[in-house]
Amino acid sequence: GNSVTQMEGPVTLSEEAFLTINCTYTATGYPSLFWYVQYPGEGLQLLLKATKADDKGSNKGFEATYRKETTSFHLEKGSVQVSDSAVYFCALSDRGSGTYKYIFGTGTRLKVLA
Amino acid sequence: EPEVTQTPSHQVTQMGQEVILRCVPISNHLYFYWYRQILGQKVEFLVSFYNNEISEKSEIFDDQFSVERPDGSNFTLKIRSTKLEDSAMYFCASSESASSYNSPLHFGNGTRLTVT
Numbered sequence: 001g002n003s004v005t006q007m008e009g010p011v012t013l014s015e016e017a018f019l020t021i022n023c024t025y026t027a028t029g030y031p032s033l034f035w036y037v038q039y040p041g042e043g044l045q046l047l048l049k050a051t052k053a054d055d056k057g058s059n060k061g062f063e064a065t066y067r068k069e070t071t072s073f074h075l076e077k078g079s080v081q082v083s084d085s086a087v088y089f090c091a092l093s094d095r096g097s098g099t100y101k102y103i104f105g106t107g108t109r110l111k112v113l114a
Numbered sequence: 115e116p117e118v119t120q121t122p123s124h125q126v127t128q129m130g131q132e133v134i135l136r137c138v139p140i141s142n143h144l145y146f147y148w149y150r151q152i153l154g155q156k157v158e159f160l161v162s163f164y165n166n167e168i169s170e171k172s173e174i175f176d177d178q179f180s181v182e183r184p185d186g187s188n189f190t191l192k193i194r195s196t197k198l199e200d201s202a203m204y205f206c207a208s209s210e211s212a213s214s215y216n217s218p219l220h221f222g223n224g225t226r227l228t229v230t
Contacts, residue, residue, distance in 0.1 A: 034218065043118070043205060043221040044157070089157060101147070101170060102219060104157035 002027045002094045006105035013080055013112050021075040021108045023090035031092040033066050033073040038087045080112045116140045120206050120222035127196055127229055135191045135225045137206030146189045147207040147219065148181065196229045
């Protein structure tokens with residue numbers, strides 16, 4: 001079945017460091033791919049998405065490119081801030097019997113130190 | 115910005131008791147979902163709901179679980195007889211359409227259920 005694998009955390013970085021959180025997927029067909037972020041005490045918020053191969057999703061300085069050849073959707077940011085500390089979830093859409101359901105990775109906790 | 119709201123934020127119950135988790139989806143959304151996240155594990159799909167019926171459910175969503183849209187605004191998840199392993203964070207989500215291409219899921223802040 002379809003699945004998502006994320007790098008294990010926690011990831012601890014200094015402010016202004018470069019961030020990469022790896023995500024690879026297994027899917028039949030052509031799923032959409034997503035990154036969601038969960039700040040402390042809050043729900044999951046959509047960070048960015050890509051719906052087909054070679055698409056690049058971007059938001060708030062974060063980027064991820066849908067790589068079909070490597071089945072990857074790695075999240076990157078050039079310069080992280082303390083406010084980026086959160087848990088990041090990679091997800092793919094899986095079309096079930098009529099509605100889409102999302103399959104999530106385990107989440108990667110990011111901690112950014114001032 | 116409209117948001118999905120969930121109540122309560124934390125529910126503690128004894129094993130064998132019934133619990134109802136409540137959600138108010140975004141008002142113009144038509145598709146509703148429940149997910150759960152056991153501490154330290156993946157966010158798992160439970161059920162999707164559209165047009166007053168279940169569209170799809172996972173193997174986790176057994177006979178102990180039920181969902182309902184009792185009025186025009188609420189969407190509830192009932193666990194009939196809770197077990198210790200039901201302890202988790204439960205997330206409600208809604209979307210405007212069934213297509214993830216055009217309409218991503220909007221999640222609530224979650225209800226933490228603790229079964230003792």
